[in-house]
Amino acid sequence: MRISEQSKQENRARILEKAAEIFTGKGFEDSTTRDIALASGLAAGTLFNYFPSKETLAMTMVTEALCQGREDFLRRCTGKEDLAEELFLFIASGLRRLRPLRPFLGPVLERSLSPFPRKNVCQEGETARLAHLNAVQKIIGRHGFTEAPDYVAMTMYWSLYLGILAFWTNDPSPNQEASQALIDYSVRMFVRVISGSGSDKGEAHAE
Structure with a gap:
């Protein structure tokens, strides 16, 4: 029926x-x-x-949470942020939406977002990855950063982002404050590299 x-x-x-x-x-x-x-x-x-699978089911939750995080980011973004500040806000907005899923996220992300070649790719994980990187490319483009080729910048960014996710899922600090510091340092380093400059001077971020 x-x-x-x-x-x-x-x-x-x-x-x-x-x-x-x-x-x-x-x-x-x-x-x-x-x-x-x-x-x-x-x-x-x-x-x-x-x-079709347990992994797809879990990654659907992740994809929907990250989509909500992007919407939160767009509402909170004033357009006055520098690139590092905007990337910090973007990542933090996604993590805030992922927080209810944090108790079980580690093995889900390990299986579905691994950067290493796999025989079976979780399509929902690939959807989440591409949507996230597309948003990051738009953010970088708005700020006119073109020093590094797209594939270099996105590969570097994705490696840093996976490191942030891995750390955040196991971060025991109050309100994951250590993760916020890691995001801050990571995005500043990323901006310095893709801009070809020696420093990225900006104010401290606050979630």
């Missing part, structure tokens, strides 16, 4: 909600699609009509 589009969307939302609860409670590695399907009131096989 076919179900309505509204019912599909309701099922999808319920799956995401229950999956987040189970991933948080049991951890990503120990959670199964069967656990999630049962908690969502669906047959185990029905879950795959919505999400």
Whole structure:
């Protein structure tokens, strides 16, 4: 029997909600699609009509959170920021939206956003990566930084960003203050390199 589009969307939302609860409670590695399907009131096989894998399901949460972070960034950005400040705001806005997922994010990001070649690429992870880098390219372009070729700048940026994510998922400092400092130093170093200048003088950032 076919179900309505509204019912599909309701099922999808319920799956995401229950999956987040189970991933948080049991951890990503120990959670199964069967656990999630049962908690969502669906047959185990029905879950795959919505999400082909556990990784895709988790990365869908990440993608949606980062999308919300980009929207937050655009609302908060005044247009008066220098490049380092704008990149800091962009990254911090995404992490703020990812915070509810932080208890189980480590293994999800390790599997889905690894920079190393893989036989099976998580399409949702690739979507998140491309959307994030596209936003960063637009930010860099607005500030007129063209010293480094795009592929060099984006490869460097992505390496720094993955390092920030890895540190942030395990950061024990209050309110992840150490991660904020890491973002600050990382974006300043990145700006110095792509600008071809020796320094990037700006005021200290605040989240």
